[in-house]
Amino acid sequence: MKKMTLFLAILILSRVGIAYGADTAPNGLQNFFLGTSNANTANINQVLALLVGPAGPPGAAGVAGRDGFMGMNGVDGMPGAPGPVGQTGPQGIQGIQGLQGVAGAPGPAGAQGPAGPAGSGSGGTFGITGGKVGLTGCDGEIQIEIGRQFTSDGFYLKNIVVSGIEAEACKNQKVYIYAIADITIRCEKLLTPAVDTVTFSRGSTCFNDSTNVAYDPFYLSSTTRGFSIDALDPAIGVEITE
Numbered sequence: 001m002k003k004m005t006l007f008l009a010i011l012i013l014s015r016v017g018i019a020y021g022a023d024t025a026p027n028g029l030q031n032f033f034l035g036t037s038n039a040n041t042a043n044i045n046q047v048l049a050l051l052v053g054p055a056g057p058p059g060a061a062g063v064a065g066r067d068g069f070m071g072m073n074g075v076d077g078m079p080g081a082p083g084p085v086g087q088t089g090p091q092g093i094q095g096i097q098g099l100q101g102v103a104g105a106p107g108p109a110g111a112q113g114p115a116g117p118a119g120s121g122s123g124g125t126f127g128i129t130g131g132k133v134g135l136t137g138c139d140g141e142i143q144i145e146i147g148r149q150f151t152s153d154g155f156y157l158k159n160i161v162v163s164g165i166e167a168e169a170c171k172n173q174k175v176y177i178y179a180i181a182d183i184t185i186r187c188e189k190l191l192t193p194a195v196d197t198v199t200f201s202r203g204s205t206c207f208n209d210s211t212n213v214a215y216d217p218f219y220l221s222s223t224t225r226g227f228s229i230d231a232l233d234p235a236i237g238v239e240i241t242e
Contacts, residue, residue, distance in 0.1 A: 027089070036157075136241075138169040139165055139169060139170055141164065143164040144162045146236075149219040149225075154229065154230055155228070156225045156229060156231060157218055157219060158219045159199055159218060160179075160199070160200045161199045162175055162199075163196065165197065166194045168194075169191075170240055171194075172190070173190075173191050175189050175236075175238070176238070178237035179232060181232055182231065183208055184209040185207065186206065187200045187217075189205065200218070202219065202224075202226075203216070204216075204218070206218075
């Protein structure tokens with residue numbers, strides 16, 4: 001009961017103080033910032049002043065957070081299915097064969113090469129009447145015949161025939177004949193396979209042996225006679241070699 005009486009007394013005194021301190025204007029409002037104003041005025045909501053205090057000092061930097069945990073490696077994906085095999089393209093059409101070019105002009109004859117080294121075969125000599133001669137190399141013995149052409153002023157060399165050659169053993173080698181009159185001539189001929197007889201006559205390959213210039217020692221006519229038999233050295237050389 002005492003507490004109730006004390007509460008009522010405080011309430012009555014508060015209402016009396018409020019009534020006593022109130023503004024005499026009707027509908028008055030009091031505010032610490034706005035001051036006293038009437039509720040019926042037009043600028044009751046207008047802000048007359050804004051009090052801004054000084055900026056405070058920045059706060060201390062916060063503590064850095066801890067690193068996060070490393071994530072686990074992801075699982076490899078499944079391999080993709082192989083793509084389909086591409087189709088084979090069609091075979092190209094063969095081009096038309098070009099026209100054959102015109103044959104070029106033959107080149108000039110090359111210079112004669114130096115004389116080759118001596119071959120492995122060895123030769124022999126025989127008299128101008130002919131006969132057999134012994135050799136070493138692919139053949140051991142051959143037969144020589146001397147052909148003569150009779151004229152009004154004597155005999156001339158017509159041909160020299162070498163026969164009895166071992167065709168298989170001496171194939172692809174050369175037969176050389178050497179004859180001496182006022183000069184030494186050298187005639188040569190290649191032995192083709194299965195050939196066992198060689199004839200040297202007008203038109204054969206012959207040279208002046210000292211100058212290597214072409215020279216034909218064989219009889220052709222009364223104006224082209226070649227070597228005279230009387231002028232020949234009694235010994236004529238023959239050789240078969242590579």
